[in-house]
Amino acid sequence: xSPTDDLFADLSPAAPEQIAxxxxxxxxxxxxxxxxLLDTIQQVASQAPFRHQVTPGGYSMSAAMSSCGDWGWxxxxxxxxxxxxDPLTDQPWPALPALLHEIAARAATVAGYPDFEPxxxxxxxxxxxxxxxxxxxxxxxxxxxPIVSLSLGAPISFLFGGMQRSDKPSRxxxxxxxxxxxxxxxxxxxxxxxxxxxxxxxxxTGAVRYNLTFRKVT
Ligand code: MD3
Ligand code: FE
Numbered sequence: 739x740s741p742t743d744d745l746f747a748d749l750s751p752a753a754p755e756q757i758a759x760x761x762x763x764x765x766x767x768x769x770x771x772x773x774x775l776l777d778t779i780q781q782v783a784s785q786a787p788f789r790h791q792v793t794p795g796g797y798s799m800s801a802a803m804s805s806c807g808d809w810g811w812x813x814x815x816x817x818x819x820x821x822x823x824d825p826l827t828d829q830p831w832p833a834l835p836a837l838l839h840e841i842a843a844r845a846a847t848v849a850g851y852p853d854f855e856p857x858x859x860x861x862x863x864x865x866x867x868x869x870x871x872x873x874x875x876x877x878x879x880x881x882x883x884p885i886v887s888l889s890l891g892a893p894i895s896f897l898f899g900g901m902q903r904s905d906k907p908s909r910x911x912x913x914x915x916x917x918x919x920x921x922x923x924x925x926x927x928x929x930x931x932x933x934x935x936x937x938x939x940x941x942x943t944g945a946v947r948y949n950l951t952f953r954k955v956t
Contacts, residue, residue, distance in 0.1 A: 754848060757898060757910065760884070760922020762849040768841060768888055769915035772942065775890055778835050779861060779948055782806045785832045786824045788863050794818070800868040800933075807834035809858040809955040811877065818877055820858065820955050834859055841917075842886045842952035849919035851884045856952035864894065864947040869933040872899055872907065874926055875953075883954035884921030890914055890950075891943030892934060899928035912949075914940050 755763040768775060788802035791813045805811060809820040810831045824831055838859055846854035862870070875885060889912040897907040905928065912918070912931075920927075931949075939945050 757918070758924045758927065760920065761898075761924035761927075762919045763910070764845060764848060764917040764919070765913070766915045767845060767848075767917035768890075771837070771841065772890055772915055774837060775841075775888065775950075776942060776948070778837055779890075779950075781835070782832045782861065785827075785829075786810070787826065788861075789826060799870075800864075801870055802863040802865075802868075804861045804863075805858060806832040806838070806861070807856065807858045809953075811858065811860050820877060838950070838952070841888070845886045845888075845917045845919055846884055846921075849884065849921065851919065851921055854884060854886070854952075855954060856886070857955045858953045860951045860953070862949040862951075864892070864931070864934045864949070866936055866938070866945050867933050870930045872897060872903060872928045872930040874928055876926065877955075878953055879956050880954055881925050884919050884925065886952040887918045887920070888950040889916045889918075890948040891940045892938035892945055892947040893940075894934055894938065894947050895932040897930045897932060898924075899930075901927060903928055914942070 752765040757763050783804050786804045788804050790798045790802050792798050793813055794817050812821045842856045843854055893911055893913045896910045896912045899905045899907040
C-alpha cells in the first residue's frame, strides 16, 4: 500500500473480472467516454429511429432497438435476421462511428481478442419495466468471434445462464460505463435482463438504460 494508492483507486481501470469461460467484465471501461457515447447514440437514432420490433410469435419487444454499421438486426413476423438496410427507412444503416469501432476493438483486445472487427452495433433502449427474455445470440455466421457489450445509464440485473435454457442463471449488476466481452464458451450461453427497476436511474439518462452490442455478422 503506497500513500497514493487511494488517490488513484477511482481513476485506474479495474482489473478485468472473469464471469465465465471466455467472458470478461470490464467495470467502468467506458466511463470517461460515456457522454460522447450517449451523443453518438442520439446521432444514430436521428437517422435510424428506435423502434419496438415484433417477434415471429407476434409480440412487440419491450426494449426499443436501433443499429449502425454494415448490418442491423431485425425481427418481424417472418423471423430474425441481419439486414443491410433499415426496414423503417429502406436506407442503409448509419455507418459505424469511429469512436464506437475503436472502443469495441479496444475492449475485445483487453479480453484477449485482438483481431475483433465489428460489423454491426445493435443498440437496445430500456425504459422502466423493459426486459429481455433468456435467449442465445445465434444469427451470426462465426461463433468464434466475441460479442462486446457496453452499458450506459440506469443499472440493470443481467441474467447469465448456461448452454441449456433450463440452466439456472446467475445475476450480475450491469452499471453505467461497464463493458463485457463474450467469447469462447460463453458466446452461446443463454442470457437476458430482468425488467428495468422502477427506481433505476442515472443522472445522464434518467430512467433509461442503453446497451450497445458489437458483432461480427458474416
Ligand atoms: C452473452 N442484450 O442484444 S448485453 C442482445 O443488456 C442482448 O441489452 C442484453 O442480449 C442487453 O442480444 C445483454 C450482454 C450480452 C450480450 C450478448 C451476449 C451478453 C451475451 C452474447 C452471448 C452471451
Ligand atoms: Fe443477446
